[in-house]
Amino acid sequence: MTDIQSALKEYSAWFNSKLEDFFPFPDGQEKRVVEAMRYSVMNGGKRLRPFLVYSCASLFSISREQSLNTAAALEMLHSYSLIHDDLPAMDNDTLRRGLPTCHCQFDEATAILAGDGLLTYAFEILSRPQTADEKSRLELIALLSRDAGAFCGMVAGQMLDLYAENTQEPDKNLLIQRIETMKTGCLIRFACEAGAILGHADNSSRQALVSYARAIGQTFQISDDILDVEGSRELMGKTLQKDQGQGKVTFVSLYGLDKAKAIAQELTDQAKEALSGFGPNAENLRNLADFIISRNH
Template identity: 50%
Template sequence: MSRLRDTMAERATAVEEELQRLLPVEDIPERRLWEAMSYSCLNGGKRLRPFLVTATADLFNVASSASLRVAAAVEMVHSYSLVHDDLPAMDDDDLRRGRPTCHKQFDEATAILAGDGLLTRAFEVLGDPGAHPDPAVRAELVVELAKAAGARGMVGGQMVDLLAERDEGFGRGMDVAAVTRMHQLKTGRLIMFSCCAGAILGKAAPQLRQALTKYAHDLGLAFQIVDDLLDVEGDQAELGKTVGKDAAAGKQTFVTLLGLDRARTHAEMLVEQAVAHLKPFDAEADLLRDVAHFVLARRA
């Protein structure tokens, strides 16, 4: 696991440098917007999604210059979603990764524009030849990320989450299957894109892409279950965000539906399934196996 921590730290630094290059803060009238975009992206975090892009790209010998560019685009989309999620109209959070949220550091209007800027910048980055010399590959990256982030993916999942919080009858009626679907959309689809992006860049065979898709499916659900566990058992200082919000909002989660022990057992089962899907890659996928165990053991 120490090898994983070292590699993740190295990749996080490389992604940070790529983000700094792609989000320059210049002396222009709209400088405040770029400052807010940069603030929201360059604020630490595990960089799990970018790491998954680079780790899967390595399986197919993709140039690091290309995989880091795609990884940065994914982090922009993820950061945009956090900026908007934290707004008073959504989750109304004051703390993100141990710092004031974007709308607290700047203001609500600037935060909305910063999220819009990060989302559109991500697609600009993917459409640039620097992501891949083959325009068909770039087009596929754009389409697949749009699906993962849009109304049939992350944004759709957020809508279901809002309904569950604001419509008491709807929320109470959510069972394990409904909560699973919500999180597959809200969290899982972007994780799935992150795992498949490396295969798209490497023009991988369909069966190998399918293996990574299955791995990502189980990894994403395990990640969310651990998130639910941390919302109950986690330390706010360690997490860098508010804890106990799901319970306060009366949301149905894997913990409320399954209980702590069953939820933890379910996450463990999903991680074992995720690892099993990597069999076609043999030892070359050991980092991805370690990531699955890291997701299960994480405390932040």
């Protein structure tokens, strides 16, 4: 296990223990929706986005405790997107991280509500006084709502993804870049920019982190596509080659495996280059960029 894997694993264990506290046990029969929310959020995952929030914030001497609420809010939002993406009307997935997806474990109505609840909860958490000072909280809420939204954020990316599945439009190159940027890239960019906001970073540091985020976001998507072809079912814990089966456009289907790998490497170099101003403090983030391209699940 490399240093970054250890760091990620250690952070993830700490984060998971803190995350439990965000789910009180309600008394009434409505607790089913909270159970579904908890089930989905606590079901593993590498906690890459929370780790990014913390790692970027730590460049400005912000502790993991101080960045916890922002990291938790982002993970709630990410989990909501997975629950809704998995629904029968969307990707119709039955397995997520080796366990039944939310609508399979509970039912479709509960899964829709659990997603709605998590999305709403993300903003509730960000609005809490302990998240940050007033100005920073408002900035985080404005940024997350835009990055997750329907105009140029995650919801728009998901819509475009559905469109791309059902079209023979020639310029799939442009399309896939836009889908990736909006669907996956927006939240990864938010993670890094949120770290800069929490740290009251100056504009050039913030822009450097945004550039880093853009590059690793793309690498993340490309390596996901590569894993979908090369990965093992056991390690990924989800239905493999599903994207191919459904005729989805992927970086691999578009460029072929070798070219896709070369692009991913180039982006990883760009990501590390963007961090040059931070010196040795950014070693975690550099290693994370290498980890994303080399991960096997």
